[in-house]
Amino acid sequence: MTSATNKAIEIAGLDYSFGTDETAKQVLFEIELALEPGEFAIMTGPSGSGKTTLLSLVGALRRPQGGKLNVLGHDLNTLESPELEGYRQQLGFIFQLHNLFPALTAFQSVQMAGDLHPEAAGQMDDRIRALLTQLGLGERLDYRPHQLSGGQRQRVAIARALVHRPALVLADEPTAALDGENTKIVLGLLAELAHERGTTVLMVTQDNRVFESADRLINLVDGRLDSDVRLSE
Amino acid sequence: MSPVSAYTRRSGPSRPVPFSLQLVSHKKTRTAVAAAGIGFAILVMFVQLGFYGGVLNTALAVSGRFDADIVLISPRFAYLGATGTIPASRLYQAQTQPEVVETTPIYFRYANWRDPVNGANCRLFAIGFPIAAETDTSPLILPGVTEQFEALKPTSTVLLDRMTRDKCGPLDPEGWVEVRDQRAQVVGDFKLGVGFLADGAMLMSDDTFSRFFANHPLDSPHLGLVRLAPGSDVDEVAEALKQTLPKDVRVITQSELNDLQTRHWVENTAVGDIFGMGTLAGFLVGLVVLFQILSTDIRNHLPLYATLRAMGYSRRQLTRYVIEQAWIYALLGFGPALFLSLGAFPLIQDATNLPIYMTPSLVLGILALSLTMCSLSALISARRLQRADPAELF
Numbered sequence: 238m239t240s241a242t243n244k245a246i247e248i249a250g251l252d253y254s255f256g257t258d259e260t261a262k263q264v265l266f267e268i269e270l271a272l273e274p275g276e277f278a279i280m281t282g283p284s285g286s287g288k289t290t291l292l293s294l295v296g297a298l299r300r301p302q303g304g305k306l307n308v309l310g311h312d313l314n315t316l317e318s319p320e321l322e323g324y325r326q327q328l329g330f331i332f333q334l335h336n337l338f339p340a341l342t343a344f345q346s347v348q349m350a351g352d353l354h355p356e357a358a359g360q361m362d363d364r365i366r367a368l369l370t371q372l373g374l375g376e377r378l379d380y381r382p383h384q385l386s387g388g389q390r391q392r393v394a395i396a397r398a399l400v401h402r403p404a405l406v407l408a409d410e411p412t413a414a415l416d417g418e419n420t421k422i423v424l425g426l427l428a429e430l431a432h433e434r435g436t437t438v439l440m441v442t443q444d445n446r447v448f449e450s451a452d453r454l455i456n457l458v459d460g461r462l463d464s465d466v467r468l469s470e
Numbered sequence: 471m472s473p474v475s476a477y478t479r480r481s482g483p484s485r486p487v488p489f490s491l492q493l494v495s496h497k498k499t500r501t502a503v504a505a506a507g508i509g510f511a512i513l514v515m516f517v518q519l520g521f522y523g524g525v526l527n528t529a530l531a532v533s534g535r536f537d538a539d540i541v542l543i544s545p546r547f548a549y550l551g552a553t554g555t556i557p558a559s560r561l562y563q564a565q566t567q568p569e570v571v572e573t574t575p576i577y578f579r580y581a582n583w584r585d586p587v588n589g590a591n592c593r594l595f596a597i598g599f600p601i602a603a604e605t606d607t608s609p610l611i612l613p614g615v616t617e618q619f620e621a622l623k624p625t626s627t628v629l630l631d632r633m634t635r636d637k638c639g640p641l642d643p644e645g646w647v648e649v650r651d652q653r654a655q656v657v658g659d660f661k662l663g664v665g666f667l668a669d670g671a672m673l674m675s676d677d678t679f680s681r682f683f684a685n686h687p688l689d690s691p692h693l694g695l696v697r698l699a700p701g702s703d704v705d706e707v708a709e710a711l712k713q714t715l716p717k718d719v720r721v722i723t724q725s726e727l728n729d730l731q732t733r734h735w736v737e738n739t740a741v742g743d744i745f746g747m748g749t750l751a752g753f754l755v756g757l758v759v760l761f762q763i764l765s766t767d768i769r770n771h772l773p774l775y776a777t778l779r780a781m782g783y784s785r786r787q788l789t790r791y792v793i794e795q796a797w798i799y800a801l802l803g804f805g806p807a808l809f810l811s812l813g814a815f816p817l818i819q820d821a822t823n824l825p826i827y828m829t830p831s832l833v834l835g836i837l838a839l840s841l842t843m844c845s846l847s848a849l850i851s852a853r854r855l856q857r858a859d860p861a862e863l864f
Contacts, residue, residue, distance in 0.1 A: 289864040298861040308704060319784060326782030332863045336777040340496030345487045352486045353782050397781075409864050 242423035244307070245405060246272040246295060251304035264290050265460045268304070274404075275435040277428060277450060279442055282457035288441045289409055291457065295439060296407045297324055309376065326353050329403035329436075331411040335394040337382045343369060343393045347400050354401045361400070368396045372422060378430050381427055385413045395423055399430065408440040412447060424450040431465040473591060490794035494802075501802070504763045508803030509810075511756030512840050516811040518748035518819070520826045525742050527825035528665030529735040532597070533727050535610045535662070539704045540564075540711065540720045541727045542694035546753065550732040551595070551667060553578055555690040556719045564694070564711055567701040574599060574609045575691030577679045580668060584648040585639030592638035595668040596628075596649070600678025608673075609695050612660045615673060621657040625678050630656045632664035633823050634670025650682050665825045666741055676840075694719070749839075756843045757850075760799055764792060764851035766771070772858050780860035789852040796848035800840045 253265040257410040264287045272278055280288050292460050293299045294306060297313050311324050337346050344365055351361040367376060372392040374385075391414040398406060406427060412420040428450050430436035440447065448454065448468070456464040494501055532550055542564065544554030561573035577598035584591050599609045601619045608615035618629055628649070630640070640647045645656035649672075656672075664671045680686045698707055704723050713720040722730070734741040768775065775788055815828050 279690070293861050295864045296780065296860075297863075298864070317619075322784045323781045324782075325780060328782075330780050330863070332780075334773070334863075336774050336863065338493070338771065338774050340492040341487065341489075345489075345492065348487050349489070349778065350781055 243274075244271045245276065245309060246270065246276045247305070247307040248295075249305040251285070251291075251294070251301060251306055253294060253299070253302055263460065265284070265294075268462055270455065270462060270465065272437050272439065272453075274437055275431050276452050277431040277438040277440075278453040279440050279447060279451040279454055280457060281441075281443060282463070285459075286457040287460040288457050292407050292409060292439065292441055295405075296328055296330060297321055326401070327404045329398035329401070329406040331395055331398045331406065331408035333410045333413060335382070335387075335390040337390055337393060339382050342379045342381055343374055343385065343389075343396075346382075346393050347396045350385060350397045350400050355403065365396070365400055368400055370395070371426065372396055373419065388416060388419060391415060392423070395426075399426060402430070402434060402436070404436060406436060406438045406440075408438065408442075410444070411440065411444055412442065412444050417446070420444070420446055447459045478572060490538075490791050490798060491749065493791075494528035494795050494798045495553070500763070501799075504759070504799055505802035505806070507759035507763075508756050508773075508799050508840075508844070509805075509807040510803075511752045511759060511843070512800075512803050512807035512836060513810055513814075514752030514755065515749050515839060516807055516832070516836055517814065517818070518745045518752060519832060520811070520815060520828070521824070522742065522749065523826045523829070523832060524665050524826040525735050525739075525745065526732060527663075527827070528667050529731040530612070530728055531664045531667065531825065532595075532671075533731045535612060536695055536724060537607070537609055537611050538695035538724050539698040539702070540696040540708050541722055541724060542696065542711075542715070543727070544692070545718065545720055545724060547720065548738075549731055550578055550693075553692040555692055558689040558691055558694075560715050561691075561696075562696045563715055564696050567707055567710055567714070569698045569707045570696055571699050572697040574695040574697075575676070575688070576609055576693040576695060577676055577683075577686065577688075578692045579679070579683050579686075581649050581672070581682060582651075583638055583669075584651075584842045585641055586638075586646065586648055587639060587641035588637070590637045590639060592635060592669040594638070594649075595664050595671045596636065596674060596679060596682065597671065598674050598676045601675045602677075607768075610662075610673075612662060614658075615660050618658040620662075622673070622675050625655045625675070625681055626652065626676045626692070627657045627678065628654055628672040629658045629660050631662045631664070632659045633661060633669040633825075634672075635823050638670055646819055652682060654678075654682070663823065663825045665823075666735075669739070670823075753839065753843050756803070756840070757847045760796060760844055760847040761851050763799070764796060764848060765854055766796075768792065768851060768854045768858075770791065772854075773863065775855055775858035776860045776863055779858055780863060785855060788855050788858070789849070792852040792855070793845055793848040796844035796851075797841060800844035804837060804840050 248268050248270040251265055251268040254261045254263040256262055282288050294301055295308055297316055299339050301314050309327055347365045374392055427438050451468055454466045454468055542556055542560055544556050546554030558575055561575060564570055564573050579596050581594050581596040583594045600606050601622055640656050646652050662671050676688055680688055708721050708723050810829055815826055819826050
């Protein structure tokens with residue numbers, strides 16, 4: 238179900254608990270947050286503060302239990318298959334683990350994301366090649382994960398998340414396995430997507446190197462929004 | 471100089487990743503072992519269904535060659551090995567129908583056969599019929615039999631099926647053997663093949679049949695063949711004969727006799743069940759082998775499948791990938807199994823004289839069965855995909 242809103246992400250009174258009844262443990266409390274299209278937001282907070290839970294809720298990987306959650310015009314409280322898959326295809330996920338199939342080459346791993354967008358089939362090969370080249374993997378298009386270093390695998394996973402030019406990127410510590418130069422390249426890519434293509438980026442990170450690329454810094458503590466600072470202002 | 475990537479040579483719209491093929495071909499040793507296991511299961515199905523086909527061929531080996539449109543049988547008829555007898559007079563009565571051009575009495579019995587040279591004992595199916603009249607022809611459509619009628623006229627002479635087991639002989643250069651402890655001479659041969667019915671078959675005159683079988687009365691044949699004029703309506707004449715003839719005979723068409731024979735061999739004997747169960751066993755072995763391979767693979771790749779789910783792949787698409795992998799395994803196993811079966815069938819035929827043939831319908835049937843087996847296995851394995859929870863990825 239879609240709803241008319243000009244916000245990329247609109248969260249109001251969002252609660253979330255793990256478990257049920259007496260064993261239930263609430264991890265998010267009354268979250269209020271809104272992100273505009275093209276905003277690059279960083280979410281920080283101590284371990285267990287609910288950052289990744291919030292990320293998975295925005296990604297429709299979990300179903301909201303209370304409150305309102307609208308993303309890219311979709312009401313995630315009511316989203317069901319096949320609209321759910323259609324919604325996820327508009328996103329780009331970057332996980333801490335690269336999760337690449339050992340049988341697929343770098344090119345094919347990225348192409349798996351491209352295959353979900355047949356409307357861009359005519360340009361997808363070129364786009365994959367360009368993106369992997371930009372990420373320093375132009376010479377390793379047909380390398381399989383076991384032939385790549387940890388950082389290279391992570392860059393393949395990043396290319397997989399970005400190749401279809403998603404409307405929203407959800408990233409969990411994407412630069413943790415990268416050196417300074419590659420971190421700069423990845424952040425440049427994300428900033429370019431945000432500022433030139435209107436992609437909204439919501440990134441969980443503790444990496445200080447990232448902060449200068451971001452527009453907003455959101456801090457969660459014990460499941461509550463502790464601060465929300467606009468860095469560009 | 472850096473190596474040229476395969477992808478730099480591409481042009482035009484991208485083709486989807488051959489994901490299933492990539493997963494299957496990635497670990498070659500595992501794939502080879504899996505294909506061997508599935509191929510073995512398919513080979514078992516080939517052999518078992520080959521034998522099952524042999525049962526069907528056995529059922530129609532004799533009745534399918536009758537030169538008749540209508541057959542008169544005893545109400546006690548079970549199959550060609552247990553026929554009961556009918557009064558020969560019914561054949562004469564049948565000739566009163568204007569469409570009937572010829573009737574022929576046939577005599578059947580199992581006979582003990584002994585080769586006096588090597589002492590081998592066999593059980594042969596004996597078929598007797600009249601040969602005295604100039605107009606008599608072979609009641610079974612078998613090339614070269616009518617031409618050998620002169621040789622069959624002396625009593626105690628027989629024609630021997632070339633498909634009879636080798637051990638039955640005859641080893642004697644002049645063809646002397648013992649049939650039911652009486653001397654008999656093989657004076658010629660023919661090619662029939664009676665499969666599971668007996669060790670072999672022999673044709674003889676009705677007089678010789680009567681002599682071998684304790685003066686079996688020639689007015690009590692075991693079957694009566696009725697041939698109609700070309701263009702006659704078989705069902706209509708059969709109906710007329712049913713109305714005309716007394717209830718001590720049953721009137722059935724040739725195709726109804728074939729149905730009776732098939733039903734007997736498939737439903738009333740253990741042979742049909744044995745090979746049916748053998749086929750099922752092969753099917754289950756293949757199903758379990760592939761289930762082990764696919765479910766282990768899914769379990770090992772669960773976070774990766776969860777990633778695909780997060781990217782927007784539906785569970786249906788992932789299930790389709792598992793089914794595609796299963797089909798690839800099915801084809802990898804099918805090829806070698808067909809190749810081995812093509813080699814094994816003639817060897818089994820030579821060793822057993824059973825009518826087992828590799829037919830296009832058998833090949834297509836096993837292919838369909840293999841794909842069904844692998845699809846089922848894939849669907850069961852794919853239930854594990856439910857555990858691929860993208861929420862666990864962050």
